[in-house]
Amino acid sequence: MEVILRTDIPKLGKAGDIVKVKDGYARNYLIPKGFAIPANQKNIKALEKQRKIILAKAERERKKLESLAEKLEGITLTIYRKKIDEERIYGSVSALDIVNALKEHGIELDKKYVDLEEPIKSLGSFEVPIKLSNDKVVNIKVEVLEEK
Known part of the structure; x- marks a missing residue:
């Protein structure tokens, strides 16, 4: 099953990536937790519009982690x-x-x-x-x- 990642997931991909995963992993973990959405035509078109939003959110998260790293x-x-x-x-x-x-x-x-x-x-x-x-x-x- 192909899914679109909404957040960065270690060893799988970054936010906005379209990745192929096993059906059970997608249905039972990624989609219910909100980490991914199914990659159908409707969602892929919506992704193009939301890609900037997702990337901006990921960038804010990265900057937050960078400031946390400086404190640590x-x-x-x-x-x-x-x-x-x-x-x-x-x-x-x-x-x-x-x-x-x-x-x-x-x-x-x-x-x-x-x-x-x-x-x-x-x-x-x-x-x-x-x-x-x-x-x-x-x-x-x-x-x-x-x-x-």
Whole structure:
């Protein structure tokens, strides 16, 4: 099935692209979530008119992410956790904890952008990638210290 993307989707395409995807993926995910519309003659003609609007929206989103990347550059977060033994901590530091720590610095971010492969489970200093888009990744420093 061919669909017209309304938003940028990683590994699939950019807003305004006409892409071919499996029927189930389009019917059950892309179209109901509003990420795409079916690519029929009527929608393709409407796309030509809306292409400028879609591209302008994508450009605004890109600029917003660029300004967010500038805010994130060089930021260091300090998170306190109880210690079990030498290096291990009680519980872990997850993407949600990092997002909450960023809120305290005045930066609103969705946890889907935090590219943490697995939660942090030890004391120390860690580089955590924040993947804002396919081509923009910012690393922030997260220090996990013992709670006193």
